[in-house]
Amino acid sequence: KAGVTQTPRYLIKTRGQQVTLSCSPISGHRSVSWYQQTPGQGLQFLFEYFSETQRNKGNFPGRFSGRQFSNSRSEMNVSTLELGDSALYLCASSSGRWENTEAFFGQGTRLTVV
Amino acid sequence: SQQGEEDPQALSIQEGENATMNCSYKTSINNLQWYRQNSGRGLVHLILIRSNEREKHSGRLRVTLDTSKKSSSLLITASRAADTASYFCATGTGSNTGKLIFGQGTTLQVKP
Numbered sequence: 001k002a003g004v005t006q007t008p009r010y011l012i013k014t015r016g017q018q019v020t021l022s023c024s025p026i027s028g029h030r031s032v033s034w035y036q037q038t039p040g041q042g043l044q045f046l047f048e049y050f051s052e053t054q055r056n057k058g059n060f061p062g063r064f065s066g067r068q069f070s071n072s073r074s075e076m077n078v079s080t081l082e083l084g085d086s087a088l089y090l091c092a093s094s095s096g097r098w099e100n101t102e103a104f105f106g107q108g109t110r111l112t113v114v
Numbered sequence: 115s116q117q118g119e120e121d122p123q124a125l126s127i128q129e130g131e132n133a134t135m136n137c138s139y140k141t142s143i144n145n146l147q148w149y150r151q152n153s154g155r156g157l158v159h160l161i162l163i164r165s166n167e168r169e170k171h172s173g174r175l176r177v178t179l180d181t182s183k184k185s186s187s188l189l190i191t192a193s194r195a196a197d198t199a200s201y202f203c204a205t206g207t208g209s210n211t212g213k214l215i216f217g218q219g220t221t222l223q224v225k226p
Binding site for chain 2: 004006031033035037042043044045048050055056058088090092094096101102103104105106107108110
């Protein structure tokens with residue numbers, strides 16, 4: 001079974017630009033969650049999608065948005081990039097049986113904003 | 115916001131020794147998961163322990179959970195240089211969400 005695939009692996013963007021990151025979950029998994037990892041704040045939950053619906057949202061500004069397609073693939077978008085958005089963005093895939101479900105992560109997309 | 119804290123923040127041991135990492139959390143949980151991360155790459159899932167379990171083993175890993183103290187520990191026995199990584203605990207709190215809340219992590223260095 002293929003793992004969680006995130007593209008691209010690396011991105012360099014300029015302040016003010018926008019960026020779209022992609023995540024393909026494990027086949028059969030219907031839940032995709034996104035996390036931001038920075039040295040200062042650690043791993044922080046962005047949002048979660050299940051069956052094309054946002055189920056949960058973290059404390060991030062509206063510049064961060066996402067969506068999920070019918071094949072469970074998910075994208076997240078960050079508009080009007082700021083230097084502080086530089087981070088490793090990770091997505092996690094899980095089956096959806098929340099009580100006992102394991103979440104499997106992709107390799108991440110490292111975003112650098114200059 | 116972070117769920118809790120991990121202790122120690124950094125740990126350095128010799129190959130063959132055991133490594134113990136602790137994790138504390140604040141709210142009630144459904145499960146607790148441990149992950150490993152090598153050099154800022156993706157998170158590798160190690161083990162999941164449910165809230166009604168007290169101990170779980172997987173190879174050289176032993177995880178305990180004490181819900182009365184809101185704490186968990188990860189023991190890696192007979193450590194190897196390849197175990198050098200950051201280790202994170204993450205708690206699943208909701209019955210209808212896959213959201214995980216992570217600790218700050220423990221950086222483990224295993225010297226050959």
